[in-house]
Amino acid sequence: MIFKQFRYEPLNQASYLIGCARxxxxxxxxxxxxLGVDFYIMEAADLNQTxxxxxxxxxxxDYVSCARELAEANDCPHYVFESAPATYYFxxxxxxxxxxxxxxxxxAIHTPGHxxxxxxxxxxxxxxxxxxxxxxxxxxxxxxxVGRPDLLVGDQALDVMGEEERAQTQFRSIxxxxxxxxxxxxxxxxxxxxxxxxxxxxxxxxxxxxxxERNFNLxxxxxxxxxxxxxxxxxxxxxxxxxxxxxxxxxxxxxxEEIAEAGV
Amino acid sequence: MTPEDVLRxxxxxxxxxxxxxxxxxxxxxxxxxxxxxxxxxxxxxRAEMVLPxxxxxxxxxxxEAIGKMAAxxxxxGGFEVLGHLEGGLxxxxxxxxxxxxxxxxxxxTLHDNLADWAVVDSRxxxxxxxxxxxxxxxxxxTEAWEQAEDFEDPGKPVAVICGDEVRSSLVxxxxxxxxxxxxxxxxxxxxxxxxxxxxxxx
Numbered sequence: 001m002i003f004k005q006f007r008y009e010p011l012n013q014a015s016y017l018i019g020c021a022r023x024x025x026x027x028x029x030x031x032x033x034x035l036g037v038d039f040y041i042m043e044a045a046d047l048n049q050t051x052x053x054x055x056x057x058x059x060x061x062d063y064v065s066c067a068r069e070l071a072e073a074n075d076c077p078h079y080v081f082e083s084a085p086a087t088y089y090f091x092x093x094x095x096x097x098x099x100x101x102x103x104x105x106x107x108a109i110h111t112p113g114h115x116x117x118x119x120x121x122x123x124x125x126x127x128x129x130x131x132x133x134x135x136x137x138x139x140x141x142x143x144x145x146v147g148r149p150d151l152l153v154g155d156q157a158l159d160v161m162g163e164e165e166r167a168q169t170q171f172r173s174i175x176x177x178x179x180x181x182x183x184x185x186x187x188x189x190x191x192x193x194x195x196x197x198x199x200x201x202x203x204x205x206x207x208x209x210x211x212x213e214r215n216f217n218l219x220x221x222x223x224x225x226x227x228x229x230x231x232x233x234x235x236x237x238x239x240x241x242x243x244x245x246x247x248x249x250x251x252x253x254x255x256x257e258e259i260a261e262a263g264v
Numbered sequence: 265m266t267p268e269d270v271l272r273x274x275x276x277x278x279x280x281x282x283x284x285x286x287x288x289x290x291x292x293x294x295x296x297x298x299x300x301x302x303x304x305x306x307x308x309x310r311a312e313m314v315l316p317x318x319x320x321x322x323x324x325x326x327x328e329a330i331g332k333m334a335a336x337x338x339x340x341g342g343f344e345v346l347g348h349l350e351g352g353l354x355x356x357x358x359x360x361x362x363x364x365x366x367x368x369x370x371x372x373t374l375h376d377n378l379a380d381w382a383v384v385d386s387r388x389x390x391x392x393x394x395x396x397x398x399x400x401x402x403x404x405x406t407e408a409w410e411q412a413e414d415f416e417d418p419g420k421p422v423a424v425i426c427g428d429e430v431r432s433s434l435v436x437x438x439x440x441x442x443x444x445x446x447x448x449x450x451x452x453x454x455x456x457x458x459x460x461x462x463x464x465x466x
Contacts, residue, residue, distance in 0.1 A: 046305060073328075
């Protein structure tokens with residue numbers, strides 16, 4: 001297996017390449033436009049990998065995605081969970097669906113909360129074992145913290161779930177679908193450190209394990225979903241810059257040129 | 265360069281350097297193209313080891329960003345790069361031009377029918393001596409451009425092998441350019457060794 005984390009430090013954002021060294025094919029997960037389409041193409045080529053799929057954990061509100069363009073440039077599918085309210089064409093994923101490159105499997109685990117369509121990707125390297133090795137947790141479980149539930153665009157048809165419901169769903173998704181994974185599974189989030197998508201307790205370390213977070217994640221240490229919601233609200237950072245317009249672009253509602261506003 | 269420009273350049277002696285992976289190359293490519301898989305780290309070094317310095321090149325990368333990057337790197341490395349194929353294979357075919365394929369064979373089929381094949385090993389000499397397909401001959405990738413001119417038709421189909429497919433596809437493409445019809449061994453010596461098939465050594 002080839003596994004590479006790309007960190008875009010100005011936004012504390014992490015995207016990923018997951019590939020099979022033998023098959024020489026890979027997926028890119030959560031690519032960011034600030035690095036750009038060509039960045040991912042070159043990184044994959046340098047690893048002798050061909051990009052055969054672009055996956056997103058969810059439609060992002062804090063950074064501009066280049067998943068659509070990257071998939072188009074590589075003439076490959078752009079995968080998002082089936083319920084995503086995007087206005088453009090994408091390849092819908094179902095809960096439990098498995099994508100494969102060579103001996104490497106990526107299983108979609110629907111984890112609504114941060115957004116209703118949010119999906120984690122469980123990674124297994126069949127060349128080593130059938131035990132899962134890592135989980136890309138997007139904006140659900142962070143290292144030390146969780147994804148915030150309050151990044152709404154203000155359009156009910158698109159937001160689907162309100163802030164309270166998102167918080168409670170986030171708690172349940174992490175508890176029931178992520179914390180039930182084996183202890184050893186490594187956690188790779190979409191954000192770390194100072195990112196505005198998490199709260200003040202988010203670690204600068206950009207990876208962890210299920211065991212560590214199950215034991216030491218402060219937000220998830222709350223006794224119930226209600227206390228969790230309260231805790232997340234109290235420990236939230238200021239809202240990310242321009243998130244409404246960024247989200248609108250990622251939903252396909254506006255063009256890239258229309259995003260720029262107040263220095264983004 | 266448009267497909268028309270590329271075709272004209274080919275007719276005037278330029279070589280198309282296909283930067284895609286061997287599997288995609290085998291599936292479909294421009295006739296006469298040389299397959300040298302792209303990466304930024306050593307593309308120019310490998311090109312220098314294989315190609316004559318005065319061979320004008322047209323690069324074909326997909327996505328096109330790869331073609332543009334390769335053109336830049338090769339030019340900086342002293343090669344004469346006329347341009348990159350705009351629109352890739354899709355554009356080429358839309359312009360009405362033909363493509364060709366390269367046959368492939370997996371190691372199991374090769375192993376079970378070894379007597380029917382002339383196996384050409386495209387790796388470096390030390391790898392060849394360390395262990396190879398029984399009866400295979402060496403046409404090392406770094407020597408292939410010169411030595412391919414003297415390559416004699418062995419009277420049976422040729423299968424080109426390396427560790428995986430990168431160097432074998434390069435050498436097979438050089439042979440194909442000269443009118444031979446080699447097949448590419450998919451999986452290479454890695455698969456051969458994994459299956460514990462017999463090897464000649466020394």
